[in-house]
Amino acid sequence: xxxxxxxxxxxxxxxxxxxxxxxxxxxxxxxxxxxxxxxxxxxxxxxxxxxxxxxxxxxxxxxxxxxxxxxxxxxxxxxxxxxxxxxxxxxxxxxxxxxxxxxxxxxxxxxxxxxxxxxxxxxxxxxxxxxxxxxxxxxxxxxxxxxxxxxxxxxxxxxxxxxxxxxxxxxxxxxxxxxxxxxxxxxxxxxxxxxxxxxxxxxxxxxxxxxxxxxxxxxxxxxxxxxxxxxxxxxxxxxxx
Numbered sequence: 230x231x232x233x234x235x236x237x238x239x240x241x242x243x244x245x246x247x248x249x250x251x252x253x254x255x256x257x258x259x260x261x262x263x264x265x266x267x268x269x270x271x272x273x274x275x276x277x278x279x280x281x282x283x284x285x286x287x288x289x290x291x292x293x294x295x296x297x298x299x300x301x302x303x304x305x306x307x308x309x310x311x312x313x314x315x316x317x318x319x320x321x322x323x324x325x326x327x328x329x330x331x332x333x334x335x336x337x338x339x340x341x342x343x344x345x346x347x348x349x350x351x352x353x354x355x356x357x358x359x360x361x362x363x364x365x366x367x368x369x370x371x372x373x374x375x376x377x378x379x380x381x382x383x384x385x386x387x388x389x390x391x392x393x394x395x396x397x398x399x400x401x402x403x404x405x406x407x408x409x410x411x412x413x414x415x416x417x418x419x420x421x422x423x424x425x426x427x428x429x430x431x432x433x434x435x436x437x438x439x440x441x442x443x444x445x446x447x448x449x450x451x452x453x454x455x456x457x458x459x460x461x462x463x464x465x466x467x468x469x470x
Contacts, residue, residue: 230287230288230289230290230291230292230294230296231286231287231288232257232258232286232287233284233285233286233287234255234256234257234258234285234287235255235256235282235283235284235285235303236253236254236255236256236258236261236282236283236285237253237254237255237280237281237282237283237341237344237345237348238251238252238253238277238278238279238280238281238283239251239252239253239254239260239279239324239327239328240252240279240324240328241265241268241277241279243269244264244268246269247266247267247268247269247270248264248265248266248267248268248269249264249265249268249269249273249277250262250263250264250265250268250295251263251264251265251268251277251298251300252328253283253285253298254327254331254341254344255285255341256338256341256342257336257338258287258334258336259331259332259333259334259335259336259337260327260328260331260332260333260334260335261287261333261334262295262333263287263289263295263296263297263298264295264296264297264298265277265297265298265299265300266297275302275305275307276300276302276305277300278305278306278307279320279321279324280305280306280307280309280310280320280323280324280348281302281304281305281306281307282302282303282304282305282306282345283300283301283302283303284300284301284302284303285298285299285300286298286299286300306320306348306349306351309348309351309352310351313352313354314465314468315354315465315468316351316352316354316357318458318461318462318465319351319354319357319361319462320348320351321458321461321462322361322456322458322459322461322462323344323347323348323361323364324458325456325457325458325459326365326368326456326458326459327344328456329447329452329454329455329456330368330372330442330446330447330450337371339367339371340367340368340371343364343367344364346360347360347361347364358431358466359419359424359426359431362419362420362431362434362435362438365435365438365442366420366438368442369398369438369441369442369446372446373446373449374398374441374445374446374449375398376393376398376399376420376438376441377397377398377399377400378390378393378399378400378416378420378421379400379421380400381399381400381401381402381404381405382394382397382399382400382401382405383401383402383404383405383406384402384404384405386402388402389402389403389404390402390416390421391403391406391410391415391416392406392410392413392414392415392416393413393414393415393416393417393420393437394413394414395412395413395414395440395441395444398441398445400416400421401413401416414433414437414440415433417430417433417434417437418430419431419434420434420437420438428466428467431466432463432466432467435463435466436463439455439459439463442455443455
């Protein structure tokens with residue numbers, strides 16, 4: 230078995246005395262692991278850094294084997310995050326979310342393209358949190374729990390949307406909420422595509438997407454640990470660089 234693809238390095242861990250096992254998110258083969266022979270060598274250290282864009286050749290005797298990777302660095306993103314706490318936190322949350330939520334060896338080409346775009350914008354912290362939020366919404370969608378904020382789930386109308394149901398992920402109007410209003414999330418326009426958003430609204434939006442990721446997706450997958458990197462990322466939003 231053999232294939233060639235491009236991918237984003239998510240992590241690398243020691244394997245034996247000289248090799249490394251890497252996890253990558255590839256364009257056509259999804260999240261995939263494999264051994265890099267000599268991956269702990271000094272010349273490979275700058276290559277096997279999280280966020281690195283790699284040209285990958287995977288080989289194995291059988292399809293379900295771990296297999297080995299030959300890797301070539303296309304470009305590194307280390308320089309984009311080194312010395313910048315917010316950018317580093319952003320890189321860490323992306324890799325952690327992909328490692329946690331994506332099943333192995335399933336292709337998500339659209340998400341891969343969005344992830345490349347997201348990471349290439351990581352230096353621009355004026356727009357990056359909003360772009361990341363859209364990426365997280367896309368992740369929810371492909372995992373089967375996309376938010377539907379177009380119309381009220383109760384009245385079917387698009388006017389006066391004021392809440393989001395924590396049970397269904399659908400919008401609810403003031404009229405539709407009734408006595409249940411205090412049990413609903415506030416409707417945050419940035420979640421439905423609004424470009425302008427202050428810090429308080431952004432944090433609320435992340436609290437909402439985090440709730441659905443943790444309580445609907447994570448538990449549905451039978452997983453326990455929500456990535457700690459995400460809480461650290463949200464905390465950096467209100468901190469100075």
